[in-house]
Amino acid sequence: MANIPLNLGNLTAVLGTQWGDEGKGKLIDILSEEFELVVRAAGGANAGHTIYLRDPVSPTTSKKFVFHLVPSGMLHKACVCLIGNGVVLHLPTLFEEIELLEKNNISTNGRILIADRTHLLFDYHKEIDAVQEERKGDKKVGTTKRGIGPCYMDKTSRMGIRIHELLNFAKFTAKYRQNLATLKDLYGEITYDTEKELSELKILAEKIKPMLVDGAHYLHTAYKNGRKILVEGANGSMLDVDHGTYPYVTSSNPTIGGISVGTGLPGRAFTSLVGIMKAYVTRVGSGPFPTELKDQLGEDIRQKGGEFGATTGRPRRCGWYDSVIGKYAVMLNGLTDINLTKLDVLTGLPTLKIATAYKYNDEILPSVPADLDIMENMEIEYIEMQGWTENIGDIRSFENLPQNAKNYVLKIEELIGCKISSIGVGMERDAMIFR
Incomplete structure (x- = not known):
């Protein structure tokens, strides 16, 4: 057209x-x-x-x-x-x-x-989204359970991780683990493979380098x-x-x-x-x-x-x-x-x-x-x-x-x-x- x-x-x-x-x-x-x-x-x-x-x-x-x-x-x-x-x-x-x-x-x-400056959404955000929705009982919002709300919560509470931080992967990993520990204190055990996610992100960190502006x-x-x-x-x-x-x-x-x-x-x-x-x-x-x-x-x-x-x-x-x-x-x-x-x-x-x-x-x-x-x-x-x-x-x-x-x-x-x-x-x- x-x-x-x-x-x-x-x-x-x-x-x-x-x-x-x-x-x-x-x-x-x-x-x-x-x-x-x-x-x-x-x-x-x-x-x-x-x-x-x-x-x-x-x-x-x-x-x-x-x-x-x-x-x-x-x-x-x-x-x-x-x-x-x-x-x-x-x-x-x-x-x-x-x-x-x-x-x-x-x-x-x-x-x-x-x-x-884009904030990263992780699998733990999805897990937290599901927990939050379940706790609301019959007052469920009806979220997509894609982790959107928990990720924005991290952003506004100043504990979010931005995409440029992947370029220093050791520092990124330390912050990721610290955030996860804090969130586990709030939501209990978050059951997903953290090491698998980190391994995948390490590969993607190289791929995104030429994409960042x-x-x-x-x-x-x-x-x-x-x-x-x-x-x-x-x-x-x-x-x-x-x-x-x-x-x-x-x-x-x-x-x-x-x-x-x-x-x-x-x-x-x-x-x-x-x-x-x-x-x-x-x-x-x-x-x-x-x-x-x-x-x-x-x-x-x-x-x-x-x-x-x-x-x-x-x-x-x-x-x-x-x-x-x-x-x-x-x-x-x-x-x-x-x-x-x-x-x-x-x-x-x-x-x-x-x-x-x-x-x-x-x-x-x-x-x-x-x-x-x-x-x-x-x-x-x-x-x-x-x-x-x-x-x-x-x-x-x-x-x-x-x-x-x-x-x-x-x-x-x-x-x-x-x-x-x-x-x-x-x-x-x-x-x-x-x-």
């Missing part, structure tokens, strides 16, 4: 606006054709970005790629990809993804860089030299540790503040901020979900949309589009554009609903409430819209969409106060409408 009709400027960020799984990977893959650098800003292997690449020999089939750590621009040979300092990095997982790319004849040589300096230099940079967000705004449905959130800031901190790029430098949102809403794990469909319709949407976690395979909860959280995400992030994804999944539904307001004690709430008791007990106000039956998977022009589909898109745009500049109508890379 070429000649993308979006004027995004030289520094663009793509962010999730719901509870993650909005389809960020696909748009990042498409936009990467227009950019020289693609940067991952935050999160870890708890995020899975899925891209379907149509087979040039057999156009009716597609190759599926799921990236957990490698930035989604890797499928474009001209792109250099940088893992930013805001990421918590499990090195063995990264090199598994690199190996998979090489097996598919996608060269990574010189194309993957890592900010030297001073992330912020590298990006600022690239920006000043006029190189086009695309920053890839992970998770979604409603999972933000500060602004999301706390405590049922991730351990980082998927909003614009986390993008700046996780790269070293100042917020005022961004020329475009693109929010990704599904034409309906999904959520994995526990936590409030105002528009959730707990009936057969919710299951039908799950099956038709393939709503199963890219990281865990868990079924996603599905519900109607929620313009309250849509407007909230636009406000939090200062979004300039919206990419509305999976519009095709709604084809065939006779009636569609859009949540327009939250009501509690007979009063309309001004925004998303912090109090989860309110969120669990508030009333949802909806509008109903007529659906469409026509297949829209091959449509590439907004004007050619069925009128009811256009009405649905335009109503969402009106409610959230941000232009919907692109619309996903299928899995493949080229199944996108730009307007």
Whole structure:
């Protein structure tokens, strides 16, 4: 796909606006054709970005790629990809993804860089994640158990280990063992093969040497030299540790503040901020979900949309589009554009609903409430819209969409106060409408 009709400027960020799984990977893959650098800003292997690449020999089939750590621009040979300092990095997982790319004849040589301030995630973080979740009993958050929270805990408690420390392996090993002893005092015996992990890391320490850069300096230099940079967000705004449905959130800031901190790029430098949102809403794990469909319709949407976690395979909860959280995400992030994804999944539904307001004690709430008791007990106000039956998977022009589909898109745009500049109508890379 070429000649993308979006004027995004030289520094663009793509962010999730719901509870993650909005389809960020696909748009990042498409936009990467227009950019020289693609940067991952935050999160870890708890995020899975899925891209379907149509087979040039057999156009009716597609190759599926799921990236957990490698930035989604890797499928474009001209792109250099940088893992930013805001990421918590499990090195063995990264090199598994690199190996998979090489097996598919996608060269990574010189194309993957890592900010030297990036914190390392170890197997003991995964063990602790499982212990913490088990101790919560029926108050489980529903984490991916990939060790993300415990790694960020180490970072903020100033006992984290950054990737540059691997270059002095003896000193690194001493700190690793000291941390492990401290954590065992807190969590009891952590049962995994520490010597195996250290042996593997010693091998990987040599491999990462040519990949390390001073992330912020590298990006600022690239920006000043006029190189086009695309920053890839992970998770979604409603999972933000500060602004999301706390405590049922991730351990980082998927909003614009986390993008700046996780790269070293100042917020005022961004020329475009693109929010990704599904034409309906999904959520994995526990936590409030105002528009959730707990009936057969919710299951039908799950099956038709393939709503199963890219990281865990868990079924996603599905519900109607929620313009309250849509407007909230636009406000939090200062979004300039919206990419509305999976519009095709709604084809065939006779009636569609859009949540327009939250009501509690007979009063309309001004925004998303912090109090989860309110969120669990508030009333949802909806509008109903007529659906469409026509297949829209091959449509590439907004004007050619069925009128009811256009009405649905335009109503969402009106409610959230941000232009919907692109619309996903299928899995493949080229199944996108730009307007």
